[in-house]
Amino acid sequence: MHIFVHWNKSDAPKVLQYTCSANRQLLNIEGRKMASVPQEESNAAGTTAGRRSFVLALFALSGAAVAVLLSVPLVRFTIFPLREKETDTTWSDVGPIQELSSITAPVSKTITFEHRDAWETASHQTAVYVLPPKAGRVSVLSPVCPHLGCAVRWVSEHNEFLCPCHGGSFTATGERIAGPPPRSMDSLETKVEDGILKVRYQYFRQMIPQKEVLA
Numbered sequence: 150m151h152i153f154v155h156w157n158k159s160d161a162p163k164v165l166q167y168t169c170s171a172n173r174q175l176l177n178i179e180g181r182k183m184a185s186v187p188q189e190e191s192n193a194a195g196t197t198a199g200r201r202s203f204v205l206a207l208f209a210l211s212g213a214a215v216a217v218l219l220s221v222p223l224v225r226f227t228i229f230p231l232r233e234k235e236t237d238t239t240w241s242d243v244g245p246i247q248e249l250s251s252i253t254a255p256v257s258k259t260i261t262f263e264h265r266d267a268w269e270t271a272s273h274q275t276a277v278y279v280l281p282p283k284a285g286r287v288s289v290l291s292p293v294c295p296h297l298g299c300a301v302r303w304v305s306e307h308n309e310f311l312c313p314c315h316g317g318s319f320t321a322t323g324e325r326i327a328g329p330p331p332r333s334m335d336s337l338e339t340k341v342e343d344g345i346l347k348v349r350y351q352y353f354r355q356m357i358p359q360k361e362v363l364a
């Protein structure tokens with residue numbers, strides 16, 4: 150609809166006439182027909198409105214595309230530690246497999262491993278327990294107590310692993326016997342390369358009955 154307003158300096162503005170878009174007629178303020186609006190003028194108004202909508206839609210689409218492009222680095226930055234956690238696999242040497250295959254009781258070995266904490270990588274040393282082979286396969290246990298994380302010790306006189314903090318005890322193969330630990334000792338992933346037993350050292354969530362990798 151188009152509205153024509155008369156403006157006189159000494160008077161208030163008055164609506165004199167308007168066009169009715171339904172039947173393209175020019176009407177005066179009482180609603181009487183004054184003239185028909187030419188078809189071209191009506192079409193031109195429609196074309197202008199259509200062009201304006203198209204430009205607005207184009208702007209909206211461009212804005213959305215730019216927003217998506219800008220959000221990609223942000224999302225990658227946010228999930229970086231999670232992605233790294235999945236691919237963070239460092240293997241540590243434990244010792245010659247030939248030597249370790251002949252042990253008859255758990256043996257403590259010190260390993261060096263790299264731990265990646267978000268964006269930092271640090272080198273650590275820790276003890277792990279190598280168990281006597283079963284069916285020709287050597288396994289390795291984490292020394293971290295699954296209760297509250299104290300270092301579990303092998304006590305050969307008792308033929309048990311004992312935790313000094315709250316009295317948790319485990320069999321020679323790491324099965325839970327007694328005390329507050331909610332599960333058995335955690336086994337670590339191993340492999341043999343060039344005659345060397347290697348272990349993938351990981352941390353596990355404490356205080357829960359199932360084994361769950363933390364890093």
Ligand code: FES
Binds near residue numbers: 328
């Ligand atoms: S930390 Fe080992 S029993 Fe509590």
